[in-house]
Amino acid sequence: MLRFVLSAARPGSNLLGQQFSQVFLKSKLNLTVVRNYARGPVRTRVPVQEHQLRQPFLKDKLMAKPSANAYSMGKGAAAGAAAVGLGALCYYGVGLGKHTSIADNSIMWPQYVKDRIQSTYAFFGGSCLLTAATAAAVFRSPRILSLASRGGFLWSIASLALVIGSGAVARSIEYHPGLGTKHLAWAVHCVILGAVIAPLCFIGGPILSRAALYTGGIAGGLSTIAACAPSDKFLYMGGPLAVGLGFVFASSLASMWLPPTTALGVGLASISLYGGLVLFSGFLLYDTQRMVRKAEVHPQYSYTPFDPINASMSIYLDVLNIFIRIATVLSGGQRR
Numbered sequence: 001m002l003r004f005v006l007s008a009a010r011p012g013s014n015l016l017g018q019q020f021s022q023v024f025l026k027s028k029l030n031l032t033v034v035r036n037y038a039r040g041p042v043r044t045r046v047p048v049q050e051h052q053l054r055q056p057f058l059k060d061k062l063m064a065k066p067s068a069n070a071y072s073m074g075k076g077a078a079a080g081a082a083a084v085g086l087g088a089l090c091y092y093g094v095g096l097g098k099h100t101s102i103a104d105n106s107i108m109w110p111q112y113v114k115d116r117i118q119s120t121y122a123f124f125g126g127s128c129l130l131t132a133a134t135a136a137a138v139f140r141s142p143r144i145l146s147l148a149s150r151g152g153f154l155w156s157i158a159s160l161a162l163v164i165g166s167g168a169v170a171r172s173i174e175y176h177p178g179l180g181t182k183h184l185a186w187a188v189h190c191v192i193l194g195a196v197i198a199p200l201c202f203i204g205g206p207i208l209s210r211a212a213l214y215t216g217g218i219a220g221g222l223s224t225i226a227a228c229a230p231s232d233k234f235l236y237m238g239g240p241l242a243v244g245l246g247f248v249f250a251s252s253l254a255s256m257w258l259p260p261t262t263a264l265g266v267g268l269a270s271i272s273l274y275g276g277l278v279l280f281s282g283f284l285l286y287d288t289q290r291m292v293r294k295a296e297v298h299p300q301y302s303y304t305p306f307d308p309i310n311a312s313m314s315i316y317l318d319v320l321n322i323f324i325r326i327a328t329v330l331s332g333g334q335r336r
Contacts (some may be wrong), residue, residue, distance in 0.1 A: 102226065112300050120291055123186070127316040128316065135195070145198060218322055222285055235289055244282075251271040252268075291314070
């Protein structure tokens, strides 16, 4: 019986297997379509460059191209300092200060103190005139102008050493009333400064006239603040100003190697330009009050007389640095 059942089931099972195999063969062509559909669309990968995989280093950021608003921070600092100066001028000019100012003390000054201050500003005016005349004369002489306009690191260091050396020699000589060695050294120092800044004449007369006008306004406003403020208000700024001077000087030297086409170069140039403008404005306040204090406390009869040339040289260098930076800013705006 069992054999009969098994023999009866074989034909049917073979027929079923043959039918399944035929269906499988017919649908074999459709399996590729199903497999591709299950896998989804083919995705192509975009090749990634090597510089896109790594993060930019600090060197890459510093040496990258400067942005369009690279000088915005320097301009903002200068504008903020101008706003503070204008507010101080209004505050002390109205007489809201509680302590006595230089203007208040000037009523009780003896005549020799007034003569000292007048002599100081007379030498200051003479320094400005002598420097301007020398710069104009050098600009009209092609040979001397080509020598003064010579670029390069060595020439910049040599001219800087010449200016500093002549100023140190002029300061070291003892002052005596009347014409003497001190006056000659002072005149030579002013002539050297005029020759060094002679290339500024390439900017043009209108821009230099505007720069001189703006410089006169800034110097007059700061001198008024120094006169109306308490007599020792800005005498405590010597330490911070010295630190700022070293920072600006280092930025000016570094900008000789780094061109302004990089972010770091533009940053250093902004510090040297706008930072120097704010710095020397502070120096003008400090040197003005220091000059007045020396004129007040120096004895009338002394072995070493009061030196108005040394007192004027500090104020003169402050104003000259302000003028150079204002002329540079105006020339940049004219080019834009």
